Amino acid sequence: xxxxxxxxxxxxxxxxxxxxxxxxxxxxxxxxxxxxxxxxxxxxxxxxxxxxxxxxxxxxxxxxxxxxxxxxxxxxxxxxxxxxxxxxxxxxxxxxxxxxxxxxxxxxxxxxxxxxxxxxxxxxxxxxxxxxxxxxxxxxxxxxxxxxxxxxxxxxxxxxxxxxxxxxxxxxxxxxxxxxxxxxxxxxxxxxxxxxxxxxxxxxxxxxxxxxxxxxxxxxxxxxxxxxxxxxxxxxxxxxxxxxxxxxxxxxxxxxxxxxxxxxxxxxxxxxxxxxxxxxxxxxxxxxxxxxxxxxxxxxxxxxxxxxxxxxxxxxxxxxxxxxxxxxxxxxxxxxxxxxxxxxxxxxxxxxxxxxxxxxxxxxxxxxxxxxxxxxxxxxxxxxxxxxxxxxxxxxxxxxxxxxxxxxxxxxxxxxxxxxxxxxxxxxxxxxxxxxxxxxxxxxxxxxxxxxxxxxxxxxxxxxxxxxxxxxxxxxxxxxxxxxxxxxxxxxxxxxxxxxxxxxx
Amino acid sequence: xxxxxxxxxxxxxxxxxxxxxxxxxxxxxxxxxxxxxxxxxxxxxxxxxxxxxxxxxxxxxxxxxxxxxxxxxxxxxxxxxxxxxxxxxxxxxxxxxxxxxxxxxxxxxxxxxxxxxxxxxxxxxxxxxxxxxxxxxxxxxxxxxxxxxxxxxxxxxxxxxxxxxxxxxxxxxxxxxxxxxxxxxxxxxxxxxxxxxxxxxxxxxxxxxxxxxxxxxxxxxxxxxxxxxxxxxxxxxxxxxxxxxxxxxxxxxxxxxxxxxxxxxxxxxxxxxxxxxxxxxxxxxxxxxxxxxxxxxxxxxxxxxxxxxxxxxxxxxxxxxxxxxxxxxxxxxxxxxxxxxxxxxxxxxxxxxxxxxxxxxxxxxxxxxxxxxxxxxxx
Ligand SMILES: Nc1ncnc2c1ncn2[C@@H]1O[C@H](COP(=O)(O)OP(=O)(O)OP(=O)(O)O)[C@@H](O)[C@H]1O
Ligand SMILES: [Mg+2]
Numbered sequence: 001x002x003x004x005x006x007x008x009x010x011x012x013x014x015x016x017x018x019x020x021x022x023x024x025x026x027x028x029x030x031x032x033x034x035x036x037x038x039x040x041x042x043x044x045x046x047x048x049x050x051x052x053x054x055x056x057x058x059x060x061x062x063x064x065x066x067x068x069x070x071x072x073x074x075x076x077x078x079x080x081x082x083x084x085x086x087x088x089x090x091x092x093x094x095x096x097x098x099x100x101x102x103x104x105x106x107x108x109x110x111x112x113x114x115x116x117x118x119x120x121x122x123x124x125x126x127x128x129x130x131x132x133x134x135x136x137x138x139x140x141x142x143x144x145x146x147x148x149x150x151x152x153x154x155x156x157x158x159x160x161x162x163x164x165x166x167x168x169x170x171x172x173x174x175x176x177x178x179x180x181x182x183x184x185x186x187x188x189x190x191x192x193x194x195x196x197x198x199x200x201x202x203x204x205x206x207x208x209x210x211x212x213x214x215x216x217x218x219x220x221x222x223x224x225x226x227x228x229x230x231x232x233x234x235x236x237x238x239x240x241x242x243x244x245x246x247x248x249x250x251x252x253x254x255x256x257x258x259x260x261x262x263x264x265x266x267x268x269x270x271x272x273x274x275x276x277x278x279x280x281x282x283x284x285x286x287x288x289x290x291x292x293x294x295x296x297x298x299x300x301x302x303x304x305x306x307x308x309x310x311x312x313x314x315x316x317x318x319x320x321x322x323x324x325x326x327x328x329x330x331x332x333x334x335x336x337x338x339x340x341x342x343x344x345x346x347x348x349x350x351x352x353x354x355x356x357x358x359x360x361x362x363x364x365x366x367x368x369x370x371x372x373x374x375x376x377x378x379x380x381x382x383x384x385x386x387x388x389x390x391x392x393x394x395x396x397x398x399x400x401x402x403x404x405x406x407x408x409x410x411x412x413x414x415x416x417x418x419x420x421x422x423x424x425x426x427x428x429x430x431x432x433x434x435x436x437x438x439x440x441x442x443x444x445x446x447x448x449x450x451x452x453x454x455x456x457x458x459x460x461x462x463x464x465x466x467x468x469x470x471x472x473x474x475x476x477x478x479x480x481x482x483x484x485x486x487x488x489x490x491x492x493x494x495x496x497x498x499x500x501x502x503x504x505x
Numbered sequence: 506x507x508x509x510x511x512x513x514x515x516x517x518x519x520x521x522x523x524x525x526x527x528x529x530x531x532x533x534x535x536x537x538x539x540x541x542x543x544x545x546x547x548x549x550x551x552x553x554x555x556x557x558x559x560x561x562x563x564x565x566x567x568x569x570x571x572x573x574x575x576x577x578x579x580x581x582x583x584x585x586x587x588x589x590x591x592x593x594x595x596x597x598x599x600x601x602x603x604x605x606x607x608x609x610x611x612x613x614x615x616x617x618x619x620x621x622x623x624x625x626x627x628x629x630x631x632x633x634x635x636x637x638x639x640x641x642x643x644x645x646x647x648x649x650x651x652x653x654x655x656x657x658x659x660x661x662x663x664x665x666x667x668x669x670x671x672x673x674x675x676x677x678x679x680x681x682x683x684x685x686x687x688x689x690x691x692x693x694x695x696x697x698x699x700x701x702x703x704x705x706x707x708x709x710x711x712x713x714x715x716x717x718x719x720x721x722x723x724x725x726x727x728x729x730x731x732x733x734x735x736x737x738x739x740x741x742x743x744x745x746x747x748x749x750x751x752x753x754x755x756x757x758x759x760x761x762x763x764x765x766x767x768x769x770x771x772x773x774x775x776x777x778x779x780x781x782x783x784x785x786x787x788x789x790x791x792x793x794x795x796x797x798x799x800x801x802x803x804x805x806x807x808x809x810x811x812x813x814x815x816x817x818x819x820x821x822x823x824x825x826x827x828x829x830x831x832x833x834x835x836x837x838x839x840x841x842x843x844x845x846x847x848x849x850x851x852x853x854x855x856x857x858x859x860x861x862x863x864x865x866x867x868x869x870x871x872x873x874x875x876x877x878x879x880x881x882x883x884x
Contacts, residue, residue, distance in 0.1 A: 305728075306730075307727065307728065326730065326732070327727060327728065327729070327730040328730030328731070328732070329730075330730075331730045337728070339728060341724075344722070344724050344725065345724050345725055345727075345728040346725065346728065347725060348718050348721045348722045348725045348726075349721070349722065350721045350722075351717075351718070351721065355714070358714075359718070359725070359729045360729045360730060362711055362714050362715070362729075363711040363715075368711045371710050371711050371712065372709055372710055372711070373709055373710060373711060373714060
């Protein structure tokens with residue numbers, strides 16, 4: 001039997017200074033197949049895909065498309081060869097319309113854009129693949145999920161044979177993920193090949209036809225969902241068994257350490273994003289926020305952290321009223337904050353790993369004395385945190401933007417927990433993080449709880465919220481729908497509340 | 506490497522122009538190098554020219570590293586000159602040991618005030634600093650002209666020639682000449698010390714760390730609890746202070762020991778406020794690399810005059826060539842990035858991504874905004 005090989009990568013090796021990102025990797029994709037690529041943070045998944053897309057050139061190895069050398073050495077070549085890629089970070093021009101973005105860079109578009117016919121074809125494609133989006137909308141007005149659909153339409157418009165999706169679900173809400181999967185399945189059934197990267201094993205098990213696992217740049221196994229299980233996949237990725245749900249020690253709950261009272265916050269769109277919310281978190285407790293993203297979670301966190309001035313209400317951190325205070329004041333009251341937008345807020349990409357370790361307390365002992373930075377101490381602390389949190393980096397002097405996404409998250413968490421905070425806000429703490437690291441982060445959060453920290457976990461991943469939280473607060477349109485105790489969680493009821501029906505129970 | 510290539514490229518173009526003008530390029534360039542670096546006297550001239558370029562240049566490093574574009578070097582120099590002059594007119598009797606340091610401090614203060622104004626406007630009202638610093642240049646010139654035509658005018662001039670200048674300022678404020686030199690004064694040592702100081706400030710202090718953090722990512726700086734607005738004000742204030750010192754040096758290190766105006770800012774600053782931007786960019790926005798850069802540009806300015814005498818071409822040609830160097834450097838800044846990305850793609854074995862390396866760490870953050878100042882960089 002000869003099955004058509006759409007793509008064949010053989011013996012791909014790629015070295016970065018101090019890192020062997022890909023080591024003799026073989027991978028093939030058949031026609032009509034969804035091939036999932038799994039692996040820890042920094043395993044080399046994105047690197048391999050960037051090689052395939054012509055962004056990096058491999059040190060050695062071969063790329064064959066339909067049996068012939070691909071000759072891809074730039075993204076333009078890749079698109080011509082029928083390869084398209086949806087990056088971890090989108091690459092659209094925000095000030096242009098959807099239709100303009102779709103044809104951007106196409107040779108035949110010529111001088112004048114025939115927007116009418118483009119829009120029509122965009123509409124055809126969206127109808128056929130269930131990709132709902134208005135061709136005349138400006139990209140900056142779109143939600144993350146919509147932008148992703150534009151990227152996919154862009155690929156379809158170019159009639160790609162092979163579509164690479166690098167962690168497409170990390171930024172989507174659960175219903176958006178379902179829609180995306182319908183689209184992707186349809187594309188595969190049309191005879192295209194798809195490479196799908198995700199850290200979520202459930203997604204991989206439900207979507208993939210075949211799975212390749214990378215570890216430390218090498219292929220550590222190839223399998224299919226039929227012959228494997230989540231536990232086994234986790235073991236292939238991490239090299240040891242992984243405990244997906246942390247053990248929670250018996251609760252030792254103390255007094256109230258963080259409270260918001262009747263908080264009202266105006267969001268970016270000028271409407272009230274948080275509409276009179278009251279919450280209390282006690283010492284040694286994890287409160288999880290469940291809710292569809294965009295219902296005020298981000299504004300709530302930013303208002304507590306001092307990054308957004310509340311319109312009304314009060315914020316108390318460890319007994320101190322920090323309503324509308326400067327972020328540094330809130331921090332000195334005992335708040336630590338793992339932000340959702342980690343690349344934008346959590347680190348300075350151009351700074352080295354060591355420089356980012358001291359980002360939030362660079363002007364305090366032990367990092368600084370009389371205004372002068374103390375590099376000896378900084379280096380020691382950075383080395384210690386990097387080792388303890390297993391942040392994978394070639395050196396402490398590496399610019400942070402060169403780290404993989406999950407490792408940046410670990411770096412931020414290491415820094416935020418190192419100050420023994422009274423209150424911790426963790427927004428999407430394991431987004432984009434591999435399961436080994438997610439296990440570790442969960443364990444650290446539970447440990448932190450054991451120390452008496454009051455923790456607010458905001459996550460789109462309902463499993464994560466349920467695994468970690470002692471109480472779950474459901475919010476909808478900036479309002480509290482109800483608070484459910486860990487022992488009384490009922491997923492169906494949770495879903496109803498997230499959709500806006502108040503807690504009748 | 507790339508900056509040197511830029512210099513070479515513009516010299517090649519300069520040679521072509523010299524040929525077209527009927528001059529011998531080899532002879533011209535020999536005269537240029539000779540006039541700039543060929544003798545102790547030439548070196549002393551070059552050092553005198555380099556001094557204000559270096560001071561302004563390191564000031565520019567501070568601002569640009571914080572992603573603040575300071576085009577106000579000219580005005581800040583004038584402000585530094587005014588404040589230091591007024592101080593000396595009032596307390597000129599103090600002994601040199603007190604008065605000379607006071608002159609530098611007063612210059613720094615004047616420049617700091619003139620830098621703080623656009624800083625506050627930008628941080629608290631969102632006024633574009635490129636516009637406000639340019640406007641403040643014009644205000645400073647007019648203020649200087651007004652002061653030198655009446656309030657601080659030489660009393661002797663008021664009755665006779667009416668040249669807009671001060672009296673011969675107190676000799677106690679004369680910048681001491683270096684031992685063994687005829688004109689070169691301690692300003693050059695001060696400028697070198699200031700460059701080292703700015704290096705330490707940017708890379709060894711908490712304030713410098715904040716300046717760079719704000720420059721790279723205001724969002725992350727805010728998240729980290731840094732006072733972003735105050736840091737922006739600090740960037741322009743410090744930047745202005747360095748330019749202000751340059752202004753004081755020009756007055757108290759001059760041969761006439763007077764503050765004189767010809768009505769324009771160029772007449773007083775010789776465009777050091779703009780050329781300092783070029784100097785800093787050429788030094789990859791690194792204070793220590795700005796030192797050789799300032800000597801190179803100082804040398805070109807001095808050498809241009811010898812070249813003019815040797816092969817009878819207008820020295821304006823050199824000014825043009827300086828402009829070309831800038832164009833090459835800035836476009837090569839882009840070229841360098843493209844090359845780096847290419848290197849990333851091909852083989853990364855030799856690539857070095859250290860942030861502290863001035864050659865790769867610099868310019869990136871300001872690259873997009875650099876085109877602004879350069880339009881006015883070499884008038
Ligand atoms: N441009 C670069 N320069 C230097 N090192 C790099 C560069 N890009 C990636 N690396 C390194 O190569 C390794 C593989 O990175 P890659 O981004 O491929 O990981 P990944 O599997 O996609 O991880 P994640 O799941 O976190 O996205 C990492 O150790 C990373 O630090
Ligand atoms: Mg990746």
